[in-house]
Amino acid sequence: MAANPLRVALFVALVPAAFLLPGSSPPRLPGDHSGYAPEQPIHFSHRLHAGELSIDCRYCHFGAWESRHAGIPPASVCMNCHASVSAGFDAQMAERAAAVAESRDPRRVVSPEIAKLYAALGLDETLTQQSAPTPIPWVRVHDLPDFTWFDHRVHVARAIACETCHGPVQSMERIRQVSSLSMGWCVDCHRASAAEPGGNSAQHVSTDCSACHF
Amino acid sequence: METHDDNLLLPFEDTTSSRRSFLRTVGFGIASAAMAGCSRGPVRYVVPSLAPSPEILPGRAYWIATTCGACSAGCGVLAKCRDGRPIKLEGNRAHPASLGGLCAVGQASVLSLYDSMRLDGARRGGASASFEDCDRELTRIFAELERSGGRVRLLTGSVHSPSTRAAIARFVARFADGRHVSYDPLPASATLTAYELLFGRRLLPSPQFERARTILAFDADFLGTWISPVEFGAAYTRGRELAPGAKFRHIQLESRLSLTGSRADERVLLAPWETAPALAGLCAELERLAGLPSRLAQLGATPRSERIAALAHEVWASRGASLVLCGIDELESQLLCAYANELLGNHGATLDLARPSQRRLGDERALGELAAELDAGSVDALVIAGVNPAYDLGGRLALARAKHVIVASEALDETAVAAGWVCPAPHALEAWDDGEPREGLFVLTQPTVPALRSTRSLRASLARWSGDARSDRDLVRAHWRSEIFPRSGESDFDLFFERALQAGFVELEPRARRSLAFRPDALAQLAPRAQSPAPGALALVLYAKVGLLDGRHAHNPWLQELSDPVTKIAWDNYACLAPTTAATLGIGEGDVVRVHTEQGAIELPAHLQSGQHEGVVAVALGYGRVGTGRFARVGPHWLDAQPTVASDGVVGVHAGPLVVWGSAGRSFAGAPARLDRLARNVSLACTQDYHSLELPAALASHGHEVRDAVRSTSHAEHAADPHAVARSKHPVADQDLWPDDHRGERRWGMTIDLARCTGCSACVIACQAENNVPVVGKDEVLRHREMSWIRIDRYYQGEGEELRTLHQPMLCQHCAHAPCESVCPVLATVHSAEGLNQQIYNRCVGTRYCSNTCPYKVRRFNWFDYPHEDALANQALNPDVTVRSRGVMEKCSFCVQRIQEAKARASVEGRALADGDVQLACQQSCPANAIVFGDLENPSSRVSASASDPRAYTLLEELNVQPSIRYLAHVHSGRSTKKESGHGG
Numbered sequence A: 001m002a003a004n005p006l007r008v009a010l011f012v013a014l015v016p017a018a019f020l021l022p023g024s025s026p027p028r029l030p031g032d033h034s035g036y037a038p039e040q041p042i043h044f045s046h047r048l049h050a051g052e053l054s055i056d057c058r059y060c061h062f063g064a065w066e067s068r069h070a071g072i073p074p075a076s077v078c079m080n081c082h083a084s085v086s087a088g089f090d091a092q093m094a095e096r097a098a099a100v101a102e103s104r105d106p107r108r109v110v111s112p113e114i115a116k117l118y119a120a121l122g123l124d125e126t127l128t129q130q131s132a133p134t135p136i137p138w139v140r141v142h143d144l145p146d147f148t149w150f151d152h153r154v155h156v157a158r159a160i161a162c163e164t165c166h167g168p169v170q171s172m173e174r175i176r177q178v179s180s181l182s183m184g185w186c187v188d189c190h191r192a193s194a195a196e197p198g199g200n201s202a203q204h205v206s207t208d209c210s211a212c213h214f
Numbered sequence B: 001m002e003t004h005d006d007n008l009l010l011p012f013e014d015t016t017s018s019r020r021s022f023l024r025t026v027g028f029g030i031a032s033a034a035m036a037g038c039s040r041g042p043v044r045y046v047v048p049s050l051a052p053s054p055e056i057l058p059g060r061a062y063w064i065a066t067t068c069g070a071c072s073a074g075c076g077v078l079a080k081c082r083d084g085r086p087i088k089l090e091g092n093r094a095h096p097a098s099l100g101g102l103c104a105v106g107q108a109s110v111l112s113l114y115d116s117m118r119l120d121g122a123r124r125g126g127a128s129a130s131f132e133d134c135d136r137e138l139t140r141i142f143a144e145l146e147r148s149g150g151r152v153r154l155l156t157g158s159v160h161s162p163s164t165r166a167a168i169a170r171f172v173a174r175f176a177d178g179r180h181v182s183y184d185p186l187p188a189s190a191t192l193t194a195y196e197l198l199f200g201r202r203l204l205p206s207p208q209f210e211r212a213r214t215i216l217a218f219d220a221d222f223l224g225t226w227i228s229p230v231e232f233g234a235a236y237t238r239g240r241e242l243a244p245g246a247k248f249r250h251i252q253l254e255s256r257l258s259l260t261g262s263r264a265d266e267r268v269l270l271a272p273w274e275t276a277p278a279l280a281g282l283c284a285e286l287e288r289l290a291g292l293p294s295r296l297a298q299l300g301a302t303p304r305s306e307r308i309a310a311l312a313h314e315v316w317a318s319r320g321a322s323l324v325l326c327g328i329d330e331l332e333s334q335l336l337c338a339y340a341n342e343l344l345g346n347h348g349a350t351l352d353l354a355r356p357s358q359r360r361l362g363d364e365r366a367l368g369e370l371a372a373e374l375d376a377g378s379v380d381a382l383v384i385a386g387v388n389p390a391y392d393l394g395g396r397l398a399l400a401r402a403k404h405v406i407v408a409s410e411a412l413d414e415t416a417v418a419a420g421w422v423c424p425a426p427h428a429l430e431a432w433d434d435g436e437p438r439e440g441l442f443v444l445t446q447p448t449v450p451a452l453r454s455t456r457s458l459r460a461s462l463a464r465w466s467g468d469a470r471s472d473r474d475l476v477r478a479h480w481r482s483e484i485f486p487r488s489g490e491s492d493f494d495l496f497f498e499r500a501l502q503a504g505f506v507e508l509e510p511r512a513r514r515s516l517a518f519r520p521d522a523l524a525q526l527a528p529r530a531q532s533p534a535p536g537a538l539a540l541v542l543y544a545k546v547g548l549l550d551g552r553h554a555h556n557p558w559l560q561e562l563s564d565p566v567t568k569i570a571w572d573n574y575a576c577l578a579p580t581t582a583a584t585l586g587i588g589e590g591d592v593v594r595v596h597t598e599q600g601a602i603e604l605p606a607h608l609q610s611g612q613h614e615g616v617v618a619v620a621l622g623y624g625r626v627g628t629g630r631f632a633r634v635g636p637h638w639l640d641a642q643p644t645v646a647s648d649g650v651v652g653v654h655a656g657p658l659v660v661w662g663s664a665g666r667s668f669a670g671a672p673a674r675l676d677r678l679a680r681n682v683s684l685a686c687t688q689d690y691h692s693l694e695l696p697a698a699l700a701s702h703g704h705e706v707r708d709a710v711r712s713t714s715h716a717e718h719a720a721d722p723h724a725v726a727r728s729k730h731p732v733a734d735q736d737l738w739p740d741d742h743r744g745e746r747r748w749g750m751t752i753d754l755a756r757c758t759g760c761s762a763c764v765i766a767c768q769a770e771n772n773v774p775v776v777g778k779d780e781v782l783r784h785r786e787m788s789w790i791r792i793d794r795y796y797q798g799e800g801e802e803l804r805t806l807h808q809p810m811l812c813q814h815c816a817h818a819p820c821e822s823v824c825p826v827l828a829t830v831h832s833a834e835g836l837n838q839q840i841y842n843r844c845v846g847t848r849y850c851s852n853t854c855p856y857k858v859r860r861f862n863w864f865d866y867p868h869e870d871a872l873a874n875q876a877l878n879p880d881v882t883v884r885s886r887g888v889m890e891k892c893s894f895c896v897q898r899i900q901e902a903k904a905r906a907s908v909e910g911r912a913l914a915d916g917d918v919q920l921a922c923q924q925s926c927p928a929n930a931i932v933f934g935d936l937e938n939p940s941s942r943v944s945a946s947a948s949d950p951r952a953y954t955l956l957e958e959l960n961v962q963p964s965i966r967y968l969a970h971v972h973s974g975r976s977t978k979k980e981s982g983h984g985g
Helices: A005-019 A046-052 A075-082 A089-101 A112-120 A152-157 A162-166 A183-194 B019-037 B104-113 B131-148 B162-173 B189-199 B229-242 B259-263 B272-290 B305-317 B331-343 B364-375 B458-465 B472-488 B493-503 B520-525 B557-561 B579-585 B628-633 B715-720 B762-770 B778-782 B819-823 B849-853 B896-908 B921-925 B942-947
Strands: B061-067 B076-082 B085-091 B151-156 B177-182 B204-207 B214-218 B249-254 B266-269 B322-326 B351-357 B381-385 B404-408 B433-438 B441-445 B505-507 B538-543 B575-577 B591-597 B600-608 B616-620 B660-662 B665-667 B669-681 B712-714 B748-753 B791-797 B804-810 B829-831 B837-839 B931-935 B952-954 B965-968 B970-972
Touching: A075 A112, A152 B896, B061 B441, B061 B493, B085 B104, B085 B762, B085 B921, B104 B557, B104 B762, B131 B381, B131 B458, B151 B162, B151 B364, B162 B177, B162 B433, B162 B458, B162 B472, B177 B364, B189 B204, B189 B331, B189 B364, B189 B520, B214 B272, B214 B305, B214 B331, B249 B259, B249 B305, B259 B804, B272 B305, B272 B322, B272 B331, B272 B538, B272 B669, B322 B331, B331 B520, B351 B433, B364 B665, B381 B458, B433 B472, B441 B493, B458 B472, B472 B493, B493 B505, B557 B628, B557 B762, B575 B579, B579 B600, B600 B669, B665 B669, B712 B715, B715 B970, B748 B942, B762 B791, B762 B921, B819 B829, B819 B849, B921 B931, B931 B942, B942 B965
Parallel strands: B151 B177, B151 B381, B214 B249, B214 B322, B249 B266, B381 B404, B538 B616, B575 B600, B712 B970, B748 B965
Antiparallel strands: B061 B076, B076 B085, B204 B351, B433 B441, B441 B505, B538 B669, B575 B616, B591 B600, B591 B669, B660 B665, B748 B931, B791 B804, B829 B837, B952 B965
């Protein structure tokens, strides 16, 4: 059976053409969620915290050093600062200026986003307990399949920077998945590291299936 | 035009184009684009806790030292917890009794914690009630009884918790006619009475197996179900190892083949009615050897007199380092057993009287008195805790005649369902408790999870009804502060308690008591006579089964599906008959028989059991529990599925009503029984022949008909040529598909010492808990689809008394040249650089070629998505192991998640992986330390040392698949048998 040139041409032309349809994203494999940046229950800005304020990643994601999960910080970690910082600098200054102008004591300004944090903890604006706390349902961005086992602490122990996989988080207003987190993407790095000279056996970079799948 | 329609994925081979094929091509392109564009699954949330806990870090395991509450043995455990809940129990290596082992029942008890049918909140008159209302009413009732001098009875199992005992004593003392009665579902009351008569103190001596050289055990299943099997198994194995050469001898005298009997160097078949006369004969012979005048006045004929005399000589030769044990709870036998030990000088040497065991404290006489009081209707209030008398005692106690019945149980069991008040008791993993399993050894139980149900311990309830509202923790602490701490000689209680809590136990000198003097008067009245049943009748033996015990764990599906270590049958009890007896009676395997005794009749299937006395029919206790009806739909739900329960809606048949009640207590063995064969047959789910390593005769080449998978030798043969047993009898195949140059830096391997393995099956349940192995139900087991990753193959040699049994744990052998790897078309099973035979679920398409080609038959296929509908039970799943879905193959992974965890820890700590860093679930649980795991490439590892033992052999070496598991051949000190082993039976 000889190939039908028309059929071949159609196939070759139409598949890429499908990606150019209005609204479709660049071609990628099923399961590749790079670019995923869902709306979060609280508009938390990594750009502000990790970028502008240069807070170390591990201040909030302390799990990455001790556990396989980096973890989302408990709300009480937020309160370490936000018990006193209740609004942005500009809003605070504006209130202070207004207070001077109206010759009164400045009132406590609470930004709408930080008010959500207080609400989750069941606190009102003056930080008195009003209701039972309800945990914050953050939308998961980096989500590996259940049959894949990933261990943050091993990668952190090998001094792999967070940005290697998570991208320029310090410039993201809303957190976004940068890497594909596909198996090929993992294995590329594992292969490259395994080929590095001078790796000792305790830090052997495995490309065995059971390094991640069991 | 239409002939090429099925070439969807091969468009280039099409010769012509049609409208249909054009649309299909276009459609494929658009579909792929659409799939790529919106392939995100449903949004998932990640919800952090509100405040960080210093211990709980998501994804990181932490360990809590506590005590196993599955039976009264009080083994030390470390509960592995993740995200605030326990997921696995491991033995505590530092614990002085259990030494790091944990039995199948203990391993399974973590699943019972997540039992959705556990009671939640108090009940009053069969309906839910609040604890407060019940307490108010009960406090008033007890206050009234205190004033009026009413009769109050407290019925419990053996309570060795010091704080609970103190609470009980305080409670009972309130009433003019108050009394605490305890009984054990599997009693040892006669032993206690025997020591009371002979030594003046009611005690149960602690056997020191590691000091024994010769053990004579009369129906004592000490490796399986008797008193404290984990402790005994560990000490027994150590004793066996320590004894030089053939000096260790274990002779089991029993009527049925018990797990312990299956490990004996020699077995003597004794019917139940022969036990006491045989013990009397033994004592008489020992008296003669000791040159003492006989204290046994009326001696009948000794059954098997020559054999008994020979055994007496043998045990006399190792006097002071021997043990005579009797598991029959009958005063005559126990007096004689104690006397034999006294004659042998074992008291104080191998039987510790200074630190007696407190695991059996029940008193059958007191139970009998309580039964009479209940019959007379003279009990005003009856509090029942920790036992289930309506089931255990076969309805013998007239509970309804007590004016008020208050029950503290975990589930709505046979007793609780009829009680006026139910104050549910907590599971041991969510409660505070303490214990003293043997005198001087104090253990602590602490919660590993916030209480999942609204429950309260007996200790707290009794205190509450006496107006003391302290919490359980405070009650335990207060007792330790006032009673136990002063004995420690330490100065800071908080520090003492913290340390005890951290270790899980504290060992103190037992209270000094006056030394016990032997008073032989009680022996003079003994008149043991062999009373054989009438011709044609059999003697009924009711026994406890490994896993199910007295039935208290009948709600645990892991234990129900655990095949019995000897019969290999799961999900049922049955009437065991010797094959010759069955042939005489015309009964075949699975034929339903009616067992009649004076007490009543039960109907259950027959099982032909080799190595059993011909005059005995043996039935396991612990079945037929109310509430096991939940297992009707335990397996996968599909068109052809059969329910796991029998027509009466429960699993198995309750044999308890056949227990004989005498003046001295219950008797479990010897009742005359008649059998009628009914015209029905039941298939018993016997897993023994499912994964046979035997070759079908038609396929075997010459000389390969019998495979010597399991090897055993006698000490004499082993001493003559240590390497003989490991030598392969068959030429090793020299062809090979694989190159020999793929050795990595490490090769994980294992050795399993068949001389140590007792077949107790702790590893099977440990593996199930660790690796999320599903329960499939009886119907699926009958279809050879049970999922266990490690099974224990049982091999028989010989028949009757000469029967020799061997247990062989069988799991993936992680062959270096694995046949499964070469047949997988999708590379779902491949070799790792560290010698693991990896099974990759996400790649597997379920061809099952690998399972067909595996010579060891260790691969398991997921025929279904096994039900995981019970969200609470799913809490017991190990989050580090994938829950496999339908259509994929699975098998032992050498607990690769533990290997990865150990490597991660080493990497974080910046060190190389050390020998012993990785402990597999089966290895950790093994009370006998039969399993060693490690790196075979490292010559200094423990596993390498063990693998270089002359007894080490690989299974089916002739196939040249180069397994990573070495078995160490069993060495027994019985007579040598030249017969080849057979797999079946």
